Amino acid sequence: MTAIVNIFLKQGVLDAQGKAVFHALKSLHFDTIQDVKIGKQIIVDLDTQDYNQAKEDVTKMCEELLANTVIEDYTIENIK
Amino acid sequence: MTAIVNIFLKQGVLDAQGKAVFHALKSLHFDTIQDVKIGKQIIVDLDTQDYNQAKEDVTKMCEELLANTVIEDYTIENIK
Numbered sequence: 001m002t003a004i005v006n007i008f009l010k011q012g013v014l015d016a017q018g019k020a021v022f023h024a025l026k027s028l029h030f031d032t033i034q035d036v037k038i039g040k041q042i043i044v045d046l047d048t049q050d051y052n053q054a055k056e057d058v059t060k061m062c063e064e065l066l067a068n069t070v071i072e073d074y075t076i077e078n079i080k
Numbered sequence: 081m082t083a084i085v086n087i088f089l090k091q092g093v094l095d096a097q098g099k100a101v102f103h104a105l106k107s108l109h110f111d112t113i114q115d116v117k118i119g120k121q122i123i124v125d126l127d128t129q130d131y132n133q134a135k136e137d138v139t140k141m142c143e144e145l146l147a148n149t150v151i152e153d154y155t156i157e158n159i160k
Contacts, residue, residue, distance in 0.1 A: 008123075021146070033126060039122075040118060042098075042118050042119075044113065046114060054112075061113075
């Protein structure tokens, strides 16, 4: 099975990379731009056909390694 | 409108970060793990209600700044 994990900084934590890209796009004259947030997308392939086990494993991976839960939120989507 | 851009290394380009995380997960005894790919997810807020203009603008942003199209592929999803 494959799972997609999206990791973004929590609300209130400064997204310096997003701000830098926002200003770069402004200076390239993309005048409609309002905000940019940058996160990570991680695609995990698992050798199991069990949806629940996959979900449990990926949640544990996020908690233990993939996300820094002090400053980051993660969502797991599209397990199939 | 908001658009989500996902950027991953092209097939054949070494994903060193993905490989490192794969081995880290292995060494944490996640035995079901088969592969890990790591990319970027960028959320862009635009001050327009026109779907076609939003799509065109975001495509241009990807080509000019967000993605390095020599080594990266991008997909634009969920414009709304």
